[in-house]
Amino acid sequence: DTAVSQTPKYLVTQMGNDKSIKCEQNLGHDTMYWYKQDSKKFLKIMFSYNNKELIINETVPNRFSPKSPDKAHLNLHINSLELGDSAVYFCASSRDPRVKTQYFGPGTRLLVL
Amino acid sequence: GNSVTQMEGPVTLSEEAFLTINCTYTATGYPSLFWYVQYPGEGLQLLLKATKADDKGSNKGFEATYRKETTSFHLEKGSVQVSDSAVYFCALSENFGNEKLTFGTGTRLTIIP
Numbered sequence: 001d002t003a004v005s006q007t008p009k010y011l012v013t014q015m016g017n018d019k020s021i022k023c024e025q026n027l028g029h030d031t032m033y034w035y036k037q038d039s040k041k042f043l044k045i046m047f048s049y050n051n052k053e054l055i056i057n058e059t060v061p062n063r064f065s066p067k068s069p070d071k072a073h074l075n076l077h078i079n080s081l082e083l084g085d086s087a088v089y090f091c092a093s094s095r096d097p098r099v100k101t102q103y104f105g106p107g108t109r110l111l112v113l
Numbered sequence: 114g115n116s117v118t119q120m121e122g123p124v125t126l127s128e129e130a131f132l133t134i135n136c137t138y139t140a141t142g143y144p145s146l147f148w149y150v151q152y153p154g155e156g157l158q159l160l161l162k163a164t165k166a167d168d169k170g171s172n173k174g175f176e177a178t179y180r181k182e183t184t185s186f187h188l189e190k191g192s193v194q195v196s197d198s199a200v201y202f203c204a205l206s207e208n209f210g211n212e213k214l215t216f217g218t219g220t221r222l223t224i225i226p
């Protein structure tokens with residue numbers, strides 16, 4: 001049973017395209033996150049949702065738009081992809097925003113050509 | 114703002130060697146401290162945590178003690194195994210509100226037989 005799952009695992013696309021990454025958690029958690037990990041392994045939070053409501057929105061280009069249709073899902077849509085968007089994107093969840101133990105998905109490796 | 118500084122990697126050790134990975138932090142309040150581990154091709158997993166000064170977190174033979182006086186949370190293990198090869202991330206989070214996890218840059222550890 002996968003606790004936090006992401007699809008796709010790999011995504012190769014051309015500059016200028018629009019793509020989405022999906023995340024689902026079956027832990028019954030209220031809070032979900034998106035992180036970006038660059039080629040040097042630096043990990044930075046992008047967004048956080050609690051009960052489908054946006055609670056953390058770091059300085060991320062408007063081309064990135066998260067969507068949470070329900071508590072168990074947090075998707076990330078990226079418009080007009082750029083070379084610099086190439087990274088590994090991790091989804092994570094926690095029981096609520098005050099609980100700092102987060103459970104991470106396996107990551108989506110995005111390569112923009 | 115909050116920040117986490119980890120020793121630069123990569124770190125290469127022989128099996129059964131003693132491991133220390135240094136981590137120091139800067140925070141405005143009294144944060145919780147975490148070590149996460151990322152095995153090759155996987156997402157991050159919580160390794161251990163400590164929520165207040167002088168607490169010791171431990172798991173799988175790893176230990177780290179929350180030292181407020183030196184603002185440190187160094188990770189140690191007495192005898193490493195090849196299976197410990199991974200990237201280790203130190204992180205902190207303030208103990209109020211929806212404060213996010215702030216990660217260090219990660220330390221890649223390779224254990225050779």
